[in-house]
Amino acid sequence: MWCKKSFIYKFKNFFNLTIQKKYSVIASVLENANIGENAEGWVKNLRVQKELIFADVNDGSCAQKLQIIIPKELKTDALTYGSSVHIRGKLSKSPRGQLELVAENVKVLGPCVVLDGYPFNPRTTHPPEYIRQYIHLRSRTNFLSSILRVRSSVTKHIHDFYSSKKYLNVHTPILTSNDCEGAGEVFKVQPDCEDTIKAMMQDGKDKDTVYFGSKTYLTVSGQLHLEAICRGMGNVYTLGPTFRAENARSRLHLSEFYMLEAELAFCYSLEQLQNHIEELLKYIFIETRHTNEADLSLIDKENSKPPAWLQKKFATLTYDEAQDILKKKKVVNTENGLNKEQELALVDYCNGAPVFIVRWPKDLKSFYMKECQDDNTKVEALDLLAPITGEIVGGSLREDDYDRLKSKLPSDKLNWYLELRKFGNIPTGGYGLGLERLLQTMCGITNIKDTLPFPRWPHNCSM
């Protein structure tokens, strides 16, 4: 018999020791001053005084910088703003109680000659549009590195939220033969190599179908796949990239973006879904305020206090109620549905708090949404509108009646989706949340291109 517990204990103990020696990133040093005598990172600021030099060093592990005190005789020409350094020394507390490292040895690992084309300058707040021109270097700025830390934390909190509820993390596919009901905003995928295509070519196949045997697209949503797993394993979620081949440039659109999608098993009402979404959002906001307070303030001073709506219940309006409000406010729209201006007007109407819009006209929504029992012109759908971005979540109960779904199925290719209802079917509901828009709302980032490390949009796929 293998004694699991004692082994795991021994194992963890062994590795904790080694971790303490090797991984003294600045975030860990600031949490526990006993674990490091070295510092590695980039010089963010340098103040030269008579006998001493004060260098603020950051290694990306947190927003905070570690102050290094360097005796003047250890200064070399290469020790400049932007250079990377390895410092050996002694940690101590400054008269003000701040942790600092008194250097005994300073090694410049990589110099940084600003005049040689480095685009950033010390003590300068470069505007986001300027920083965006230097995609490969922009993680070296305080602004973007704070955003990327927030993004990483939000991702962690999302996984923790679902894990605590025992949701299954499902890796839904990127490649799919589902063309999204012919909506026309998809990317298609082919092998690039002509030799591969030639070798695989058979009668009746063309370049579009030769590799997979069917035309293949980049996913626009993992929902249908999630529903398949949900109908065998219960509550599921997925967090990953999705794609839109729109020819639209805006501060809210990307060609590649992350979507969080979840499907709730045994979901009997839209209210059940709404409560879950509200809990999720509040959890992410509160946890991130806890883990990344300094980053949030650095991104936007407005973030220094949490939004008031975190302590209140989200409002709910029916689609018809929302239209009445917009008419009274004279924010009208010649097209169907809600446009961005109207969405933000509704958020404004709710004092800047997120608001659910429910019970949508059937013809504005997708085939898989469940009809309202008391009104078959409406579906059990919801949009959640939020400040800055408008729509941030879209969801619905799913049509669970086999015959009704069959009559609405847009393509034979989706027979597999229909068949999910044939055997041991369950009522489910689900939603999709745009990660980048969530970050915009949370951090007050006006341009979506600043919410992720490598944005892709029409005419731009650099790197």
Next chain:
Amino acid sequence: MWCKKSFIYKFKNFFNLTIQKKYSVIASVLENANIGENAEGWVKNLRVQKELIFADVNDGSCAQKLQIIIPKELKTDALTYGSSVHIRGKLSKSPRGQLELVAENVKVLGPCVVLDGYPFNPRTTHPPEYIRQYIHLRSRTNFLSSILRVRSSVTKHIHDFYSSKKYLNVHTPILTSNDCEGAGEVFKVQPDCEDTIKAMMQDGKDKDTVYFGSKTYLTVSGQLHLEAICRGMGNVYTLGPTFRAENARSRLHLSEFYMLEAELAFCYSLEQLQNHIEELLKYIFIETRHTNEADLSLIDKENSKPPAWLQKKFATLTYDEAQDILKKKKVVNTENGLNKEQELALVDYCNGAPVFIVRWPKDLKSFYMKECQDDNTKVEALDLLAPITGEIVGGSLREDDYDRLKSKLPSDKLNWYLELRKFGNIPTGGYGLGLERLLQTMCGITNIKDTLPFPRWPHNCSM
């Protein structure tokens, strides 16, 4: 001032209450018998006795089933194997101490008529090749649902491992203008819609370049992008889909698969990288044995005890030593490098334990790998070989000398990658680990198509 701690406390308290009421999945009920009086799930087995019916119900939250005791008068015709049910009743302990639910009300949510085309039968172990034909339904089998739970847990342990070390989770892009040095095994991406293409067409552009302004591919690795973030923010990792347009069908290859990649900042030696990889692998294996013991045993009885190598240090062989061993064993190869047979022979030589192969001939490896200081025909690269799959990890120290890298750069398109070395450069090393191969090794799954929910391979992209 906002009183954060007390607010978070109140918030968590509030939600814990609601969680207890709503989320009584079977995994939670088995952990804490106080939290549920209802059960929802699928009937996995049904035994009819004189007065009582015993139904084993599973909801996908764990491998275990909850036994439901149903008085005969509550039985309906629809209550069969494969049907989904909602049970209200009272939890109690059986004479053997096992938790069971005595039903007071039984509702069949979705019937399952096996004769109407349901491919699975009760008390039958269907072979994986059979199950694979029913991709949309296969999460309803014990075999695949156990694998998907292990996959979800492994994913969680990976995130926890890096989070504990304060690594940044970076979402590297799927779309890239980097063609992977013209290796020819990439997929290219275009908008599917002819109208979009027409509207965006400009002089000198073709269909391949019109949307993004440059030819665009699906990523084969996030490494180069990770290196860009690593050189501003330190330790980073990414876990996500990668793609190969190979015309190869094997039990080890997929067209879309998940890769875990990490880049270690301030990485001075291959040994530092090896220790980190060994720690990662052992952590994942041990944690998963802890969280998914029942699933592992269900997938393969051989998994009932952990592999002996978990308690030993991984062996290391140089590439030259490995070749000598293979010559003595007469496992030879006319091509360069190691083939699968040789990889497995080396694992066998190490008593079935993972083994690092280091110091590879330069011409077998990529341009970005650092030359060995004492032998410029070799690079500081490693492969980790493991049972069942052979190569499971590939990694290296990265060339950090600007001029040497410049001389080896395969394309001007990678000038951004070169420029990372120009300003505040640091020594780094990194690796990629195939998630599906890890699952094969961990669980003893011979065909890689059974390690993920929706496998894609040449001639197959169903759903």
